[in-house]
Amino acid sequence: MIDKRYQSAADAVADVPDGASVMIGGFGEAGSPIELIHALIDQGARDLTVISNNTGSGEVGLAALLKEQRVRKVVCSFPRTANSTVFPDLYRSGKIELELVPQGTLAERIRAGGAGIPAFFTPAAVGTPLAEGKESRVFDGKEYLMERGLRADFALIKGRRADPYGNVVYSKTARNFGPIMAMAARVAVVQVSEIVEAGALDPEVVVTPGIFVSRVVEVASPMHESELVATGATYP
């Protein structure tokens, strides 16, 4: 009997070790798994490498994890928001390392990692500072850069519904990095608003098949970053 349900966000992240690489889903606040991130803050793991499109806003969720100085390095495409100084302050004071990756290259590195592809060639960033040190090759008269697939120890993802087998559907543009991060992580942890019984999700519309997911946890009323930031909330 397969049952990937965990009782709480704390249980679901309890074994993340120091030094782990952690993919964190979300584009801005859409799809940001705030409850899982807060559970990771409570759990105490440090020296983490975080792979995520952004670096959070205000002082909640991902920004709070950074502010607690649990993260050694971020792999990120856009580490800047209008309403957070957490990452810029850490970066300028040399307390965090940044690997800047074009957004589509980041997505494809994660997809490739999850699909067993160690490297691929992309036209993005050719001729720019982000090409420095990268192998390039010409195919059909056009130059491409070699990029490596990315894998991680854990992924923290937000979905809409899941079943005990780990099949997941998402909500609108909160889908973003969820499906590919689930593929690329050794342990993918998905928080959803609702866990339904097996058979309740139409197999035709399942977005992430359960084979890519290790743990599902129900967070019935997830918080939204913008609402927390608007009230000046901080975590912990």
Added chain:
Amino acid sequence: MTTGEEQIGWSRDEMAQRLALDIPNGSYVNLGIGIPELVAKFVPKGRTLIYHTENGLLGMGPSPAPGTGDPELINAGKRQVTAIPGAAYFHHADSFAMIRGGHIDLCVLGAMQVAQNGDLANWSTGEPDAIPAVGGAMDLVAGVKSVYVITQHCTKTGEPKLVDRCTYPLTGRGVINRVYTDLAVVDVTRDGFRVVELAPGVDFEYVRERTGAPLLRSAPLATGQCHEHACGCDAKRRPV
């Protein structure tokens, strides 16, 4: 103009309106953040465009009515939007497959600098304490069929944005097809910048003085915009 200061050339809305005239019916279009977003307001009647936003939506609609927005339905600028009937959601690898795979017809971006060879710089000033952030711009310019820039002709301090060579870090090499500014519409050609249209009240010399690279004149130069047609054709433009 009713403002105290004399306004020369097109306003931001007029720039966006002018660009919108040139987008063919049925195009799949990605609009960048800032002035590019204004383009959606001015699509001529009778044309249907499908907007792609790289965070995972094809068929992006306008902003939601107050109180009806969803924080999980946003655009690449992280603002709440709506989805049109017939929209589709997808994950990021699929979204950038649309971009890199040449499936998007047009993207419209802002710029810090555009060089006469089509190089674009729009993500970093390269200053040591700047927080580098690139997002999807490098993927967009590498993969979308046509890339237009919409920008003020000069910076706030009067420096030309159309230049001989970009001095800021590049977003892409030889990637820009056309530039829409407050003063003119300028094509990037093999021979360099070529003015294809001037804003009303602006003459070629005025634009040339504010451009940091040689400027070619296409003959005959047109001015103003097509008010007669919804098709964006040149037929009714007044030659200079």
